[in-house]
Amino acid sequence: MAAPCDSKNRRELRIFESLDDLATDLAEYIAQLSEASVKERGFFTIALTGGSLISLIGKLCEAPYNRTVDWTKWYVFWVDERAVAKNHVDSNYKLAKDGFLCKVPILHSHIYSINDNVTVKEAAGEYKFAIRQLVKLRTIDVSECNDCPKFDLILLEAGSDGHVASLFPHHTTLELKDEWVTFITDSPEPPPERITFTLPVINSASNIAILATGGEKAMAVRAVIDLSADILDASSLPASMLNPLEGKLVWFLDRPAAAFIDTGGGGGDKQIVI
Numbered sequence: 696m697a698a699p700c701d702s703k704n705r706r707e708l709r710i711f712e713s714l715d716d717l718a719t720d721l722a723e724y725i726a727q728l729s730e731a732s733v734k735e736r737g738f739f740t741i742a743l744t745g746g747s748l749i750s751l752i753g754k755l756c757e758a759p760y761n762r763t764v765d766w767t768k769w770y771v772f773w774v775d776e777r778a779v780a781k782n783h784v785d786s787n788y789k790l791a792k793d794g795f796l797c798k799v800p801i802l803h804s805h806i807y808s809i810n811d812n813v814t815v816k817e818a819a820g821e822y823k824f825a826i827r828q829l830v831k832l833r834t835i836d837v838s839e840c841n842d843c844p845k846f847d848l849i850l851l852e853a854g855s856d857g858h859v860a861s862l863f864p865h866h867t868t869l870e871l872k873d874e875w876v877t878f879i880t881d882s883p884e885p886p887p888e889r890i891t892f893t894l895p896v897i898n899s900a901s902n903i904a905i906l907a908t909g910g911e912k913a914m915a916v917r918a919v920i921d922l923s924a925d926i927l928d929a930s931s932l933p934a935s936m937l938n939p940l941e942g943k944l945v946w947f948l949d950r951p952a953a954a955f956i957d958t959g960g961g962g963g964d965k966q967i968v969i
């Protein structure tokens with residue numbers, strides 16, 4: 696029986712002068728987590744998302760990481776997927792395959808993409824089943840707080856409305872406590888049908904990295920980071936509901952996205968524990 700855990704809410708902000716600086720630091724951060732997980736558990740389980748994230752992890756495909764990362768120990772998942780064919784321009788799988796997976800030697804059998812040939816309900820069920828099998832084998836670690844899968848790293852990107860994965864403001868999916876994976880048919884952003892991890896799974900990860908780049912995300916970033924304690928209705932801003940139970944949350948921001956938060960003045964790349 697899992698014991699409830701108190702969230703330590705360990706959060707860190709990393710703010711970069713350029714996207715190139717951000718991408719360099721992000722690649723090093725992922726490579727270090729991969730090395731630590733492989734050393735400790737023999738595997739590295741990572742869940743990807745869509746958006747600009749994939750191009751920002753591109754430096755992992757280059758030297759030194761293309762040689763130093765133990766790619767054969769990687770297991771790749773998706774935090775969310777859109778219900779479109781795998782060769783569709785909106786597919787998060789296609790984005791990751793073309794921009795990242797085809798450039799590194801991850802084993803094909805370790806890539807857990809979401810079925811695009813069945814209904815979203817069936818795809819969510821199949822995906823949950825696959826994850827459950829890997830939890831039983833301890834390829835995916837398990838949270839001692841709630842028996843949820845505990846991914847080594849979940850990568851997210853905040854939308855300008857504060858959504859993360861396919862968890863949108865005020866949506867009932869934000870209330871799910873017992874489901875690992877769910878589906879929606881009414882996404883406010885196209886396409887309407889999507890499959891997504893729930894908050895309990897995301898918050899059970901050992902590490903959550905969330906990216907926000909560009910000025911159009913600055914208001915949402917400010918609301919989550921500076922004002923999160925004052926938000927009366929957290930569901931208006933799903934990114935404010937990221938609250939790792941045992942893990943660590945790191946925000947990767949460029950200057951435009953960090954424009955409205957207090958970074959203590961001065962320029963240069965910054966790392967702030969909050």
Ligand SMILES: O=C1O[C@H](COP(=O)(O)O)[C@@H](O)[C@H](O)[C@H]1O
Nearest residue numbers: 744745746775852853854855860
């Ligand atoms: O719809 C989605 O959006 C987010 C990123 O938001 P964007 O506004 O920067 O496009 C993405 O992370 C998520 O995987 C995706 O399905």
